[in-house]
Amino acid sequence: MKVYVHLMFTVSTLADAALKPVQGAAEGVIEMKYTIIHDCPDPMGQDILRYMQDSFKGIEGLQFIDLQSHPMEPCTGCFNCWLKTPGLCIFHDAAADIVKEIVNSDRVLFLNPLTWGAYSPQLKILLDRSLCRVLPFFETHKGETHHPSRYEKSPIPFLAGYGADLDQDEMELFKSTGQNLNDNLHKTGMETVIIRNRDDFHLLDSFAGTKSMGGAA
Amino acid sequence: MNRFLYINGSPRGEKGSSSALILEDIREILKQEGGTEEQVQSLTLPRKTGSSDSAILKKMEESDVWILALPLYIDVLPGHLTWWLREYQTFREALPDKKNIRVYGVVNCGFPEAVQNADALRVLKLFCRKSGLEWRFGIGLGMGEPYKQMHGIPLQSGMKKEILNSYKAIAADLQKKDTSDFGDFYVRIRYPKFLYKIQGAFGWVFRARQNGLKKRDLYARPLLEA
Ligand SMILES: Cc1cc2nc3c(=O)[nH]c(=O)nc-3n(C[C@H](O)[C@H](O)[C@H](O)COP(=O)(O)O)c2cc1C
Numbered sequence: 442m443k444v445y446v447h448l449m450f451t452v453s454t455l456a457d458a459a460l461k462p463v464q465g466a467a468e469g470v471i472e473m474k475y476t477i478i479h480d481c482p483d484p485m486g487q488d489i490l491r492y493m494q495d496s497f498k499g500i501e502g503l504q505f506i507d508l509q510s511h512p513m514e515p516c517t518g519c520f521n522c523w524l525k526t527p528g529l530c531i532f533h534d535a536a537a538d539i540v541k542e543i544v545n546s547d548r549v550l551f552l553n554p555l556t557w558g559a560y561s562p563q564l565k566i567l568l569d570r571s572l573c574r575v576l577p578f579f580e581t582h583k584g585e586t587h588h589p590s591r592y593e594k595s596p597i598p599f600l601a602g603y604g605a606d607l608d609q610d611e612m613e614l615f616k617s618t619g620q621n622l623n624d625n626l627h628k629t630g631m632e633t634v635i636i637r638n639r640d641d642f643h644l645l646d647s648f649a650g651t652k653s654m655g656g657a658a
Numbered sequence: 659m660n661r662f663l664y665i666n667g668s669p670r671g672e673k674g675s676s677s678a679l680i681l682e683d684i685r686e687i688l689k690q691e692g693g694t695e696e697q698v699q700s701l702t703l704p705r706k707t708g709s710s711d712s713a714i715l716k717k718m719e720e721s722d723v724w725i726l727a728l729p730l731y732i733d734v735l736p737g738h739l740t741w742w743l744r745e746y747q748t749f750r751e752a753l754p755d756k757k758n759i760r761v762y763g764v765v766n767c768g769f770p771e772a773v774q775n776a777d778a779l780r781v782l783k784l785f786c787r788k789s790g791l792e793w794r795f796g797i798g799l800g801m802g803e804p805y806k807q808m809h810g811i812p813l814q815s816g817m818k819k820e821i822l823n824s825y826k827a828i829a830a831d832l833q834k835k836d837t838s839d840f841g842d843f844y845v846r847i848r849y850p851k852f853l854y855k856i857q858g859a860f861g862w863v864f865r866a867r868q869n870g871l872k873k874r875d876l877y878a879r880p881l882l883e884a
Contacts, residue, residue: 518669525866525871527878528881557781557788558784577862578858587769
């Protein structure tokens with residue numbers, strides 16, 4: 442997908458949602474890379490996936506990655522990705538490749554069935570393997586200790602959880618889970634959405650396409 | 659009869675995990691506080707996922723009390739543990755009668771703030787509710803990574819008072835007949851946060867040196883595409 446970047450004096454065109462003004466940037470074309478990482482082991486998830494495949498059809502630079510078809514080694518907690526081979530995991534498997542795709546994306550969407558208010562097992566295995574995206578050192582962020590990012594730029598994350606009969610506690614916890622993911626790994630703008638039925642599918646629309654450009658806070 | 663199951667949810671397993679030592683300490687305190695244990699078993703959940711093991715799920719089912727210790731991974735439970743608990747939930751759903759199991763959860767994290775474990779405890783609580791298990795309470799433990807190095811300091815020392823009290827609360831909860839709620843505990847060793855952070859940073863650089871790396875090597879960005 443191509444995003445047209447204009448000089449700041451085109452502020453009057455801000456209302457046009459397809460434009461993303463960047464201060465001082467000369468007019469040019471930026472390639473955007475969108476990555477959708479999905480763990481959809483059930484019919485509801487498959488339905489949502491089909492919806493996204495339809496809505497995002499034709500968007501350049503957008504890829505889908507299916508966690509169900511990629512066996513991944515769970516993290517061993519060895520910290521080698523910090524202290525022995527900085528930035529690289531000891532396991533050279535699908536998770537390592539997917540983490541690389543995330544690092545090099547502009548926007549990343551994680552879709553998974555809400556599991557006790559948090560991530561599905563497959564997605565969580567992948568996220569644990571993302572420890573290599575941060576540095577071992579400590580910094581204070583919003584009054585709590587966190588690790589600084591290894592990479593200057595972080596993809597803007599979009600966390601989507603689905604489930605047919607979710608209770609209030611699960612939904613509240615999932616919102617908090619999204620916030621934590623942002624504070625820990627991304628530290629950029631973040632959207633967390635919960636999909637309970639077909640009426641909620643449209644909440645995914647803003648991830649890519651013309652409607653997405655305002656959200657890059 | 660009280661059949662106790664001590665479950666280690668760290669992928670580091672029995673050797674080298676803080677979770678293993680936490681379980682050892684709790685077991686010791688429960689013993690001291692009075693004979694609530696009648697049969698004791700331990701279980702370290704395998705790091706490997708993908709194929710289930712009915713022996714493990716049965717062992718989990720055939721107990722009356724779980725003491726589950728785990729590390730905090732990206733704010734919630736480690737992936738492999740999420741996988742195993744999901745397996746157990748599915749297994750339990752299929753059982754015709756579900757007997758009660760009381761669950762205590764201890765989450766330890768690398769950061770100094772114990773409250774960073776709060777969401778992981780909420781996840782465990784929801785897991786219990788969905789699986790028909792009786793969640794009792796949780797302990798969130800900050801500064802968990804050096805639990806090993808500081809294991810030589812007795813639990814009875816002033817520095818570990820908060821931790822000891824939270825372990826004793828498990829014993830007290832097991833002994834009392836009523837079901838009133840203790841609430842969760844957030845504890846850590848009494849140690850200055852700033853010192854912990856400074857030592858942490860030195861510790862990483864020191865360990866990297868042992869691997870033949872310089873401090874600046876730790877900032878590598880090997881995954882960046884040109
Ligand atoms: C993949 C991974 C993710 C982690 N995420 C967090 C985190 O979000 N917050 C935190 O305070 N510590 C985090 N830690 C640190 C562990 O919680 C800490 O090292 C803990 O003491 C390990 O306990 P164990 O030895 O019982 O496995 C993480 C460690 C790993 C390996």
